[in-house]
Amino acid sequence: MPNSKGFTLVELVLVIVIIGIAASIIGTMLLGVVKAWSFKFNRNDILWDGRLALDRMTREIRTIKDSTSVATATSAQFSFTDTGNKDITYNLSSANLNRTEDGTANLLAADVSALSFTYYNSSGTAIPSPSVSPSATDIRRVRINLTLTKNGQNVYLQSDASTKNF
Numbered sequence: 001m002p003n004s005k006g007f008t009l010v011e012l013v014l015v016i017v018i019i020g021i022a023a024s025i026i027g028t029m030l031l032g033v034v035k036a037w038s039f040k041f042n043r044n045d046i047l048w049d050g051r052l053a054l055d056r057m058t059r060e061i062r063t064i065k066d067s068t069s070v071a072t073a074t075s076a077q078f079s080f081t082d083t084g085n086k087d088i089t090y091n092l093s094s095a096n097l098n099r100t101e102d103g104t105a106n107l108l109a110a111d112v113s114a115l116s117f118t119y120y121n122s123s124g125t126a127i128p129s130p131s132v133s134p135s136a137t138d139i140r141r142v143r144i145n146l147t148l149t150k151n152g153q154n155v156y157l158q159s160d161a162s163t164k165n166f
């Protein structure tokens with residue numbers, strides 16, 4: 001049958017092998033793109049949440065009413081009264097950064113793995129145990145360290161807030 005048209009079994013097997021190799025190369029490249037997109041999406045998500053929380057905390061700490069308005073100043077919690085006479089507290093509960101205003105707690109950021117406050121006096125020296133209300137506080141600057149973790153990715157953020165009203 002010298003004039004028969006069609007493919008031999010060897011030709012079909014070769015085509016299937018070549019298509020399989022090409023598909024595995026393209027699949028590997030696409031998988032890399034999907035992983036990179038997923039990494040960037042998750043990182044941007046927690047970075048955005050962390051920045052919003054940190055910006056709000058920094059802005060509100062700058063509005064502490066006066067030197068006798070700081071109620072709690074530990075490494076894990078900071079509580080004060082602002083110029084609008086609102087009692088504000090920041091603390092970490094489980095993996096949630098909470099902002100409590102006049103007794104009502106609200107979620108400020110989720111997926112928070114660490115929160116710490118460091119306090120500095122007017123000469124820039126860290127204060128291990130700051131004075132708090134009813135005494136006048138010696139805090140002039142608060143450093144906020146925030147670590148967020150989501151899907152195995154960590155984002156570390158830090159901000160300083162200086163008191164403006166004393």
